[in-house]
Amino acid sequence: MNAKFLVCSVIFGTVASAAVCAKDVVTARQADMKAMAAATKSIAGMFKEPSTYRPVEFKHSADLIGDKAGRVLIDHFAREAATSSDSKAKPNIIDERERFDRLANDLKSYAGALAAAAENNPTTMTDSMRMKPGEAMGGGPLGTHVRSEEQLSSIPAEHAFHLMLQTCTTCHSRYRME
Numbered sequence: 001m002n003a004k005f006l007v008c009s010v011i012f013g014t015v016a017s018a019a020v021c022a023k024d025v026v027t028a029r030q031a032d033m034k035a036m037a038a039a040t041k042s043i044a045g046m047f048k049e050p051s052t053y054r055p056v057e058f059k060h061s062a063d064l065i066g067d068k069a070g071r072v073l074i075d076h077f078a079r080e081a082a083t084s085s086d087s088k089a090k091p092n093i094i095d096e097r098e099r100f101d102r103l104a105n106d107l108k109s110y111a112g113a114l115a116a117a118a119e120n121n122p123t124t125m126t127d128s129m130r131m132k133p134g135e136a137m138g139g140g141p142l143g144t145h146v147r148s149e150e151q152l153s154s155i156p157a158e159h160a161f162h163l164m165l166q167t168c169t170t171c172h173s174r175y176r177m178e
């Protein structure tokens with residue numbers, strides 16, 4: 001559980017302050033999403049222009065997404081905090097908990113694969129990081145959900161990046177209002 005949320009729940013046990021805390025959670029998760037969008041943009045720019053590849057920056061962006069994905073993301077949409085008037089989150093998150101959580105965890109796996117790629121390529125963006133010509137953009141033979149870490153580490157980082165972007169889009173199309 002997110003520390004701030006825990007503090008909220010412990011200090012104020014009342015319905016009125018729970019609403020205030022829920023608002024904090026919405027602000028926090030929207031800020032996290034914006035930070036992930038900036039990190040995604042930074043990585044996308046390096047794939048687009050490999051000469052601009054900076055491994056430290058690349059890894060930092062991947063780690064940022066990884067830190068805000070998985071459990072942290074899941075807890076940001078827990079129970080009463082899932083919906084709020086300031087939020088664009090859809091109420092079906094509550095009913096489709098497992099599906100939502102899986103997307104949050106997939107996001108973390110892809111971010112982890114990207115961080116590992118930066119560690120393994122400490123100078124330039126090697127061809128091993130790039131998608132091969134003809135490699136399907138739409139998830140390819142692996143589909144949009146990569147089942148194991150092992151399988152994930154065997155695909156080029158650029159492919160993992162596209163799968164990550166699909167995870168953002170898939171979650172938004174199902175769980176975020178237009």
Ligand code: HEC
Nearest residue numbers: 030033034036037087088089103104107167168171175176
């Ligand atoms: C598991 C679901 C899920 C995943 C994965 C996800 N998002 Fe989101 N995202 C949401 C939801 C739900 C909202 C609406 C949050 C709200 O308004 O309370 C949102 C909102 C946003 C926003 C708008 C924030 C604002 O200021 O209102 C941005 C930008 C964003 N996401 C970017 C991303 C990016 C980039 C990724 C992938 C790296 C990503 N998201 C992955 C569920 C997800």
